[in-house]
Amino acid sequence: MADEENEGIELDPDLSFEEALSRLEEIIHRMESGDSPLESLVKNYQSGVNLLKLCRSKIELAEVKVKEVTDQDGNLSATDFSNE
Secondary structure, eight states: OHHHHTOOSOOOTTOOHHHHHHHHHHHHHHHHHTOSOHHHHHHHHHHHHHHHHHHHHHHHHHHHHOEEEEEETTEEEEEEOOOO
């Protein structure tokens, strides 16, 4: 339980998407358990928000890197991925 209370708000930007998502899921599980004091809940919430931002930025970066291959008049061309 002490580890939960000492969970830092600072985040390692080099975490992989999968690591960040796993940590976020752990935080959610701890918060949903209802066994944590308020101060720990606030720290976990702040850490969760930071992890969520990191996950979103990694997804956005991946979307930029993804290319769609389209066939236009028999020619193949790569275009940036978009949310059309």
